[in-house]
Amino acid sequence: MLFELSDAEVTERIAAGHREAETEMCRRMAPRIRLYGLRHLRSAAAADDLVQQVLLKTIEALRAGRLREPEKLAPFVLGTCRMTVLDLRRTARRQEELLEEFGGILVPEAAAMPTLDDDQLARCVGSLRERERSVVVMTFYDEQTAADTARFLGISEANVRVIRHRAIQQLRSCMGAAA
């Protein structure tokens, strides 16, 4: 079962020409690449583009045997994510020809994002203390930094983080999330 192989074993099989191992590598790495893309590109569509581009580059490298230490697949993919995000920011150029060549395996089923009960979330936010609610609203409205919020509240950035963490903890608990 390919699912049970280590990253290093998957990498070695790709270098040896096993196409199923490429599919397994894509299945395994795509959700992780997508999370990286969401964090750095702040767009689901851009994150999906990043997944495709990074997987393309990774398959090319692995097929060519350019990853000399197979156990370092994850660091290689992370490095490729970083370089690709830089490229995307510089040029926003698509690699459509390569996409056509590699086809469907580049778009494995994305990990589903959890859904929230919006009304319940509003009730939970309403139950926060005033200071916590202000910090949450100003943080998430436009991702204001802790420094901006600290300036408004006349407290330290560390205190803002403590208030925010406490509020998030309370919200997760109120929403029924696991600890």
Add this chain to the structure above:
Amino acid sequence: MTTPQGNGRVCASPIDTAVLMDYWLAALSPDDEDVIEQHLMTCDQCGDRLREIIALAEGLRVLARSGSLNVIVSDQFVSHAAETGLRVREYAPKPGESIQCTVAADDDLLLARLTADLTGASRIDLSWRDPRGIERQRMQDIPIGGDSGAVILQQSITWAKASPTLSMTARLLAVDAHGGERVLGEYTFNHTRTIPGPPGWTID
């Protein structure tokens, strides 16, 4: 941090939720961020938890932008809301003043800027009273900007749009350690309903 496991295996060193949120908010140092990204690239369990955090953050972003919360906000927040194209309706009564106000169907944010001398108050409450003097809502220990001399309240726009024509009085109260109260400012809002249709709620 020990090496985590992918492929559905149990993570030996799960990343703390607060750290995941800081990661999502880009609030970590570059070195700490690097450690987190290396972990996430091999650990689906923490990736799943990060997805939960992202969903919560997205829900909070939508909620914060909906204007439906009663919350104290900053000048910077108000400026940014206006810059991003939101239709902001703001009233700024002076202490003791009684003003006429309303809300339109296409307003996005409703703000009350309450000026007062806030110096020396360790805790400030914002109380809302109906025309009979009955307290209907109290926001306890509201956050106060260091040198603002004003409190900016975002009043729930959904609540206001459903409001009947009525007068409500806001009071900024300094509350001491023993529960004693001192009025810092009183502001009366005479709201006229201009949105067609019946109000969504009435006062008892």
